[in-house]
Amino acid sequence: MDFFFYPSSVAVFGSFREGAIAREILRNIVEGGFDGKIIPINPRGGSVKVAGESFEIRPKLEEPVDTAIIAVPARAVPPLMDEVGPLVKGAVVISAGFSEVGNEELERELVGRAGKYGVRVIGPNCAGIFGLHGKFFGSFEVRVKPGGLALISQSGAFGGAALAMGNDEGIGFSAFVSYGNAADLNESDFLEYFADDPNTKVIALYIEGVRDGRRFLEALRYASSRKPVIVLKAGKSESGARAAASHTGSLAGSYDIYRAAFRQAGAVEVGEMEELFDAAKAFEMYGKAGKRVAIITNSGGPGVLATDRLERLGLQMAKLSGETVDELRSFLPPQCSVGNPIDLIADANYERYRRTIETVCRDENVDSLLVICVPPIFVPGEDVARAVIDARCGKPLVVNFMAGELVRGGVRLLEKAGIKNFPTPERAARAIHWLSLR
Incomplete structure (x- = not known):
């Protein structure tokens, strides 16, 4: 998945008017010092200036790029996959309006169309990704300084708050990924990837629920055997589990089962955000x-x-x-x-x-x-x-x-x-x- 976290080129799809999500992501990429190719895409064309740099907005993508960041209405995402599928390796779908609101069929259509072209998908309903050591800030969240912590978050809002808190705590990050509904790539894929990423010393994972428990346990065990993995599990109570299910469309399941899995895999479970960062700071040193x-x-x-x-x-x-x-x-x-x-x-x-x-x-x-x-x-x-x-x-x-x-x-x-x-x-x-x- 290096094309996500160490890309050499990126296309951003969406509206680039002031205050729009695609414009904020574009600004973050530019201000973060990304030195690869950046292509803003909107059917209306035009131009946009962010962080002192001017870009032509192209009406469609006509050349290969590593990653597409997509912030367009949900209904437009599957057809867009047919258009860009032959030209991209990975797609980060920021757009909401899929399984988290009951649109499971639209989500299946998105993954099916991406799969025809071998495109891997992060999201939908996510906040994007950072690859700090690739100087890539493909998200609308606050930028952070480079370091050794990879943060994997099912919740975009939690991830954003955690990044801001990490700045206050003096944490350095290797990567951040908000994976939302996990329609294609999920927490297990990211655990395995960051376990082998040389710039990652510690992995922190915020989860509400997983769909494939056996795969998750295998990935968690693999990652924990290679570097410290810190887990913060939400949805421990009955009411919390119902809230988690409505948030991302995944089942939270029995907390006792999760807790046993964490112990069996050798992960370090924490109970709150403050503990997550205390553990991360400790493991970044020792x-x-x-x-x-x-x-x-x-x-x-x-x-x-x-x-x-x-x-x-x-x-x-x-x-x-x-x-x-x-x-x-x-x-x-x-x-x-x-x-x-x-x-x-x-x-x-x-x-x-x-x-x-x-x-x-x-x-x-x-x-x-x-x-x-x-x-x-x-x-x-x-x-x-x-x-x-x-x-x-x-x-x-x-x-x-x-x-x-x-x-x-x-x-x-x-x-x-x-x-x-x-x-x-x-x-x-x-x-x-x-x-x-x-």
């Missing part, structure tokens, strides 16, 4: 982590909160070796606690944090570290961030810098170094929990 955790903090309260959450999640507070305790005592002020959590007290600076991280990291009883920083106004958060960055430690290290303006500069430094911040002790603890499930 593949997995053990269950024995050491906490390093400059404030007792957050250390206790992290301890409580870790133990509730089934993780263990690491028992530091005698050698580690003795070494910590050799350079830490006597007021500091050298148990676990290790409390460096409020005036902890660059040197105190760096040496403590390196010392604890060498302890064979420690699998991973949770570093908490609540900087007072006289200790710059940037100094502690540099200590985390400079510390020699080959084990998973999860950080919680809080809060607000006092840590903003430090968090920026961490992100530049590829270290994600978790805004609360509980979320940092939960991140280690996700890593321990692999």
Whole structure:
């Protein structure tokens, strides 16, 4: 499916008047820096200018392209397939009005006509796709920065919200696909594709329901064997399942069956959007982590909160070796606690944090570290961030810098170094929990 996510040419079908979906997608493609061929198509012809670039609108497609993005009325889509089928490899059908509103026959006609020409279809009733490393933004959703997370979403609206939230959370994406009604390509196809995509480190999947459970389980097992797969399942309750069925036309099914399938396949299931991004951030940094955790903090309260959450999640507070305790005592002020959590007290600076991280990291009883920083106004958060960055430690290290303006500069430094911040002790603890499930 490289022609979807790494295309060299694209045709956009629809209206290009101000505010129209096809125009917004065209603008996103241009502003996103796509360096392939772009052809706007509308039977009325004319011209359009977006993002400072002018295009002739062609009345029909007359040359081969990798991908067609289609945002025309539903009834016009199947006949359009006969027109463009010999010239395109894939079609992203944004148009709604198919099985999700009871028009199953129109959807079957769309897939049948596309299949005659070997055209693969994403959608209909979807929000489009991104291929970040191909500089391709074939959607009307907010653009995001490149990275390692591939987001597969049955819901276009959820996908758009998740992309916006990902920007706020500092997530980098390899790809995004909203597949809507899954008339042809579905979640299983995308799981298998991104499992083998070299630019994807982590896969996140939002689903409401699947049609072919056996195929889905096989694809999920395959993808989970190659990289972390995070799943957020909607429609867990009876009412939620009915809502999911009316939304996409697929059956949500028994949540207990889905939950068992996720576990059997080795996927990581999360319960809400915030957890999805916490897990994604953790897996973008580390593949997995053990269950024995050491906490390093400059404030007792957050250390206790992290301890409580870790133990509730089934993780263990690491028992530091005698050698580690003795070494910590050799350079830490006597007021500091050298148990676990290790409390460096409020005036902890660059040197105190760096040496403590390196010392604890060498302890064979420690699998991973949770570093908490609540900087007072006289200790710059940037100094502690540099200590985390400079510390020699080959084990998973999860950080919680809080809060607000006092840590903003430090968090920026961490992100530049590829270290994600978790805004609360509980979320940092939960991140280690996700890593321990692999």
